[in-house]
Amino acid sequence: xxxxxxxxxxxxxxxxxxxxxxxxxxxxxxxxxxxxxxxxxxxxxxxxxxxxxxxxxxxxxxxxxxxxxxxxxxxxxxxxxxxxxxxxxxxxxxxxxxxxxxxxxxxxxxxx
Amino acid sequence: xxxxxxxxxxxxxxxxxxxxxxxxxxxxxxxxxxxxxxxxxxxxxxxxxxxxxxxxxxxxxxxxxxxxxxxxxxxxxxxxxxxxxxxxxxxxxxxxxxxxxxxxxxxxxxxxxxxxxx
Numbered sequence: 322x323x324x325x326x327x328x329x330x331x332x333x334x335x336x337x338x339x340x341x342x343x344x345x346x347x348x349x350x351x352x353x354x355x356x357x358x359x360x361x362x363x364x365x366x367x368x369x370x371x372x373x374x375x376x377x378x379x380x381x382x383x384x385x386x387x388x389x390x391x392x393x394x395x396x397x398x399x400x401x402x403x404x405x406x407x408x409x410x411x412x413x414x415x416x417x418x419x420x421x422x423x424x425x426x427x428x429x430x431x432x433x
Numbered sequence: 434x435x436x437x438x439x440x441x442x443x444x445x446x447x448x449x450x451x452x453x454x455x456x457x458x459x460x461x462x463x464x465x466x467x468x469x470x471x472x473x474x475x476x477x478x479x480x481x482x483x484x485x486x487x488x489x490x491x492x493x494x495x496x497x498x499x500x501x502x503x504x505x506x507x508x509x510x511x512x513x514x515x516x517x518x519x520x521x522x523x524x525x526x527x528x529x530x531x532x533x534x535x536x537x538x539x540x541x542x543x544x545x546x547x548x549x550x551x
Contacts, residue, residue, distance in 0.1 A: 363541030
């Protein structure tokens with residue numbers, strides 16, 4: 322049982338490039354979320370999903386896309402990277418019975 | 434919308450002593466969860482303790498306990514017998530209870546950096 326996994330751990334992009342951050346969970350959780358964490362701040366919600374085929378925007382969705390074709394996977398796409406997207410990105414999945422979110426190890430992204 | 438406020442950006446404590454981290458929140462919801470997460474230098478987000486709003490009894494997990502005051506919308510974390518490994522950023526977080534999108538949305542405070550000194 323790996324929990325929530327994220328790849329890559331670290332990525333450097335140039336402005337304008339696109340990329341996909343991968344997230345997978347093996348706990349059969351319906352709910353998954355993406356957050357970003359900027360220096361000195363708490364986590365802010367980017368997008369979330371309440372099940373396969375269902376996604377919605379969070380607090381800071383601009384510049385990001387998501388899709389959810391399976392229960393296990395919830396990738397986050399940066400369409401055209403900007404320096405303002407330099408951050409640490411966390412994926413999480415929720416055990417609804419416990420009302421508790423479990424986080425992946427994070428992806429550190431640097432946009433030059 | 435919910436807000437979570439942690440008014441102590443930094444705190445320090447001597448090893449083996451007790452420290453309390455403060456958190457207040459604002460919501461119009463009746464049913465919700467409150468959490469404390471720990472983030473050590475590895476950046477991993479680790480769940481420390483959770484509280485269901487409908488429960489009057491304060492949650493405890495080994496050396497960690499909370500003081501949950503629902504009417505005052507206060508949720509403080511007490512760490513007893515502090516250890517060097519407790520050094521980390523601590524985040525207070527709120528989640529609505531119920532169906533729909535509630536289970537996907539955590540609202541975080543800005544964090545308190547705790548340093549345990551030998």
